[in-house]
Amino acid sequence: MTDAPAELLPARERRGRRILWLVRALAGDPMAVAAAIWLLIVVLAILADSLSLLGDNRISLKARNLPPFNFSQSWTLWLGADALGRPLLVRLIQAASTTIGIALMTVLTSLIGGTLLGVIAAYFGGIAGNIIMRICDIILGFPTLLVALFGLYLFGPSVSNLVIVLAVTRMPAYIRVARAETLEVRERLFVDAARVFGGGPVWILRNHILPSVAPTMLTLASVNLAMVMLFESGLSYLGLGIQPPAVSWGLMVAQGQGYLSSAWWLGFFPGLAVMFTTMSFNLLANWFRIVNDPSQHWRLVSRRR
């Protein structure tokens, strides 16, 4: 790096630099590379399935509980088949889109809701702010799984209820962080300046507060993704989450449980998929946190110099 520092370059070139830097930072963390590759494979598989490139998923009595690693069969059967003879690999991919989709929807809901509520609680304060924070204290006072179970019991299991319940149980964490960040940001000079220039509260929130709070919130969201996935799997395993005929990894483990001694692969592969995906989310979240924290950049790039 002998040329001009990035902030002196025109914007387009600066963005190019940024991407290059991200690639280099990713290469500095081999585990994050592995995680990114795994997630890429999962996403491609989901895409292939949604374009129905994976062949059919029909019930076939001949292939009931077909053992895995039988490479003479068609490639969709390489991971075996389930109790109804459906290829396990295709089922796994269909479950992946449910499991990951729910995790993404949940995190997005709690990210948007939590950030807005937290920013409002901090910027306007007052009674509304106080009520918001007290409700957070109450929800955080109980184990997440307990609140989620209780919510699903009260409202009945369904995809939308699952997303809402999980989002609400995770939201207090976002609200607290967004509030703390906003309280700090709104005392800064540039916010005062914006106010002096006659900016209304909504305009200040959108153009000055939210952009400053966003990186922290995104980091929190990336950490939460893995956690939400584990919760969803647990709830679906218990029969309180995704209901058949829809399929998710947790539900597949539950369905495979009865065949544990005769067809171990039915429960083994979905659980393994949960573990790999959760781990990938965790690793990438870790990497993302370091990328967003300039004081820790040396961890990623120092090895290269």
Added chain:
Amino acid sequence: MSFTYFLKRAAFAALALAALMTSAFFLVRLTGDPVDLYLPVDASSAAREAMRVRLGLDASLPVQFLDWAWDMIRLDFGMSLWHNRPAMDVVLEALPNTLALGAIALTLAFVAAIVIGSIAAVNAGGWIDRGVNVLSQAAASVPDFWLGLMGVLLFAVTFRILPTSGFGGPIYWVLPIACLFARPFGTLVQIVRGSMIEALNATFVRTARAKGARDGRVTFVHALRNALLPAVTVTGDLAAQFAGGGGVVEVVFGFPGIGKLLIDGILKRDFAIVQASIFAVAVVIFFINILVDMLYASIDPRVRVE
């Protein structure tokens, strides 16, 4: 810790519990038919009507609320439909099992994480550190119910050295503890490792080295004590999560704890049990939080509990 502080905390915990239960009371009655909480979906309309009368749901909402609140204040959670006994009795039978299970698993995880996390921090960047990193990431990401099933498959079905499920002697505790151990262990190793690296690079450790303290003493006395605080905080949070029962793990092994009781209560529509379990868990969490505060103050004298 002063007595007034204790009272303040207790008052807030009671308030939080009351708020949760009250909002549940109204949510259920305003959004649907509370009989759904007690009876399966396919119950006959005659059975529903009988249940409605039996539960006093034919009264007006304020009357119902006062009735319910009076029961709660007297700690009367009603009869368990499934066990046909007062719900609190059933819950109090399950609670010690859960507490013992959680305490053993967490203690083991805490101790193991401190030892292994410190070793990784001392060798930061080396192959031991990388191995520990992969292992702890995997442990923190594994779904506990799946780990349980695979444990059953390996040790109970294939090798036949451990029971598949049930409750009895110490041998029934091995697999549940192993499953509950994994996630806290993985999380704690990473926290201990991170804070240990920070502590080992701190000036007070350099001072200790300069004064000629031996390596082991520097690592395990000077650095570790300072690196312990984040681990204690996280362990406290984990303990609070565990008080809700090893939830899913208890179900996998048929372990008679509060997590299994609660989940069974939910699946069998036994509202009295659900209500009583939540109350018991809230009380336990209250004491765990107090305990963590005290522990915190005893490790770091700078912290004053107020």
